[in-house]
Amino acid sequence: MTTTALTPAQMADRTGVTIDTLRYYEREGLLTNVERASSGHRRYSEDDAIWVEVLRCLRDTGMTMAQLRHYCDLAEIGEDTKDERQQILMDHRVLVEAQIEERKTALRLIDHKLSFYSDFSGAELS
Amino acid sequence: MTTTALTPAQMADRTGVTIDTLRYYEREGLLTNVERASSGHRRYSEDDAIWVEVLRCLRDTGMTMAQLRHYCDLAEIGEDTKDERQQILMDHRVLVEAQIEERKTALRLIDHKLSFYSDFSGAELS
DNA sequence: CAACAACCTGGAGCGCACTCCAGGTCAAGT
DNA sequence: ACTTGACCTGGAGTGCGCTCCAGGTTGTTG
Structure with missing residues (x-):
């Protein structure tokens, strides 16, 4: 009654992660x-598919392979590592929030720079 | 009357970019x-200092060295490249906005996963 | 049973953005 | 004059995260 078993090709299709990368993640303990x-x-x-989606989300927001491996190692150990795993996610959450702020600042700066292009003036800098 | 000329060390201090990296950016035409x-x-x-700050901001939000070099090349050419430079910034702006959305989605996913840790239940997945 | 696609393993290679190094020059202090 | 420290150049090395490859096995299709 194991619902759906996905072949590597299906998994790649489903998650948007290449077969090579899936094998790589496995080798690396992710x-x-x-x-x-x-x-x-x-x-x-x-x-597995759901976890790879989470994994990609964490990777895309800057969690490193090493951190993800550590998280997986903890999960392998079991229940008594729950607190540490929770902490890892909470720490990463803070980081992602900082990234959002950083990008909001970037938007302001880009807009500022763009204003010089839309202006009548031909000022180049600042 | 050139206000302040910064030494490499002062420049590194001011911008938070190492001397090696400053030289690297120069070599690469950035x-x-x-x-x-x-x-x-x-x-x-x-x-120069202001530009390096902008440069870092663009790099930190995912603009590549190649794109930045192209932007600089255009600026070197002069006025008639203003439209293209403006377009580059506008394109990057769209990208940064997408990054913000991506990270907001990530926050929701992290929170969802965190909810399983704070719960009474010991459910592991989804 | 032949051909072909999908998969396997171990290991090498790649692109990016730095980062470091050797060997030399320059300027200031003692 | 000598030492010290900041700087110079060209080029090599690094770390990360994949990505590709050779050489072999399995499973499906006509």
């Missing part, structure tokens, strides 16, 4: 306990 | 027409 068919071919579970 | 003292040592102008 994706654990991936099942295999009798042929030795990987069969990804729905939970 | 920082042009830097003056020299009679000794051959660089003397950065206030405008």
Whole structure:
């Protein structure tokens, strides 16, 4: 009754992560306990797919491979690492919020610079 | 009457960019027409400092070296490239806005995942 | 059963943005 | 005159996160 087992190609399609990268994540310990068919071919579970989506989200917002590996290592250990895992997410949350602020500042700066292009004046700087 | 000429060390201090990186930017054409003292040592102008700050802001929000070099090349050419330079900034603006949205989505996902840690339940996924 | 696609492994290679280094020059202080 | 420290150049090295490859196995399709 294991709902859907995804082939590597299906998994790549589903998550938008290439097959090579999926294997790389597994090698690096960011994706654990991936099942295999009798042929030795990987069969990804729905939970794997969801985790890869989370993983990508964390990566895209600047969490490093090392941090993600650490998080996965903790998850492997089990329940008594919940607090640390929670802390990792909370710390990353703060970081993402800072990134949003940084980008809002960037928008203001870009707008400021753009104002010189829309202006009648030909001022170049500041 | 050139207000303040900054030494490399002062420039690094002012902008938060290392001396090595400043030289690297210059080599790569991201920082042009830097003056020299009679000794051959660089003397950065206030405008250089401001530009490096802008440059860092654009880099930090994902503009590549190649794009920045292109922008600088255009600025070197002069007035008739203003439209293209404006367009580059407007394009980047759109990108930064998308980054903000991406990060807001990330926050929601992190919060969702955090909710499982704060819950009474010990559910692990989704 | 032949051909072909999808998958496997271990390991090498790549692009980006720095970062560091060797070997030399220049300017100021003692 | 000598030391010290900031700077110069050209070029090599680094770390990260993939990405690609060779050489082999498996599974499907006609």
